[in-house]
Amino acid sequence: MELLVLRDGVHRLPTAEYADALRERLPEHTVVHARTPAEEREHVRTADVVTGPRIDASLLEDAEEIRLFACAYAGYGHLPVDELAEADIAVTSATGVHAPNAAEHAVGAILSFSRRFHEAARADRWQPVDPGELAGSTVTVVGLGAIGTAIAERLEPFDVTTLGVRRHPSEGGPTDEVFGPEEFHDALARTDFLVLCCPLTEDTRGLVGDREFGTLPPEAVLVNVARGAVVDTDALVRTLRRGRLGGAVLDVTDPEPLPDDHPIWGLDDVVVTPHTAGATPEYYERLADIVADNVRRLADDRPLRNLAVPAESD
Template structure:
């Protein structure tokens, strides 16, 4: 960037899923050819200076004291789907619109969920253990087809999961804040419908958590919920760890009250090396890794480029706007 050029889009230094932000900047330049000066900040000083001039910034977060000096900033594109780490009040006071990365994770996380369901249905964990012992011995399995899957959360992620389950011949129940809106599932119940929610849990072979962490969802899968589930139920959590009460989950696993769990997120997180969850043969743990995909920056850049064009046109109905 020459001395007389002002940045149009600033890519902050923060990385995500081990992907360097330079790749993000390069992809944005491709999406905005010959129109936008996309600059990647390399140091804290550069970041502060660029944010004072740029109308658009994208990254994980902007500290409040830095945001206060970003006089020209109009849009911040957060590269996370969750924005609970941001001070929304500060952005509102500054008059800066905020968007998130909803939908970017859809294909990869949905594939992880489907993979987890198939792994438990076909009991691949048993095969791995027997392979380690060079043991050729038949074992019983089940089918995913004909089962009932409850998906807790019908946002972009939940919808992507349901879309991929369609080919497997399963019954689906969706849980959302506004059940009157319906959804892609065979049935929809509300978070505040205790009877409907527990009825879904009682008849589901698989319960998939794909919702954000809110006051409503914190501890939603508690001891009472596990008591309702059938012993053949598998829990899959790709949402947020605290949506599931860890002690209640441990009690359920200890007492064989559920068939098992596939956890990409935990509470606490990272999961300590000596945590009891590591010791269960019927618990698959991945280190908050479902969101990783080499296509992350491509999908994120598509959203940002579309919103930059809207900003240029004087529009403010930004895709994925949260503030």
């Protein structure tokens, strides 16, 4: 089976290293790394599997053997999904590669605010800061996919109560309790730390706004490692200015990046990180594990892992 690794002409991601990682895992298959547009067009004619951050729809015109496009990102909304489906090409995602590091980011944010590191960092030399204690707190995790599950698992040793919120609560989860969307406010009312790690959809856009901030206890802390638009930014600013929130850690914002004159920069109880929760030196190693597994599954005609868009013939 031939696997083609596309170049990334936008963000200059290390696709050569990614190709090497795939070769280590798939010695029985041919892995080709395209370094130029001409090489992409040449090798796409014979490739069974194509992988990379994105694929141009025009490239599919030369595709004859492709059965799978393995996207190097967890999200796939940027892909020409209709054209891929029309060409009978399945699409898989990189869901799960961010889980360990994004979970560490979220738990680190919770611990930082629990112990008030952000206040100590601003204090004048030996000025006392009274820290809190995480044990006994309630942490609500919105979204129980790979990242939400990893967060809940890492919180287990801290003697906290975990509440999970997901679209289909009957599916259960790793948290102490699981709530559906219609019970969201019941969970919010009990929350000390609200962690957002859900995908951005029409249902989750603006999920946390004035009403939700009104339900949260005034000392609760928001941690957003999802997407900026899951939170109503204006409502967040209003709530913080009124002293109705204990603080926020935002790895994502709306807009992103925030303009230099945005009011969030002037709020003491907000920590902003530049969309780095998903960054990890292990990204392409974990991605190669997923893609190599799917190449073997494809060869054996077994169900694919992280299937985002099935082939029409499936």
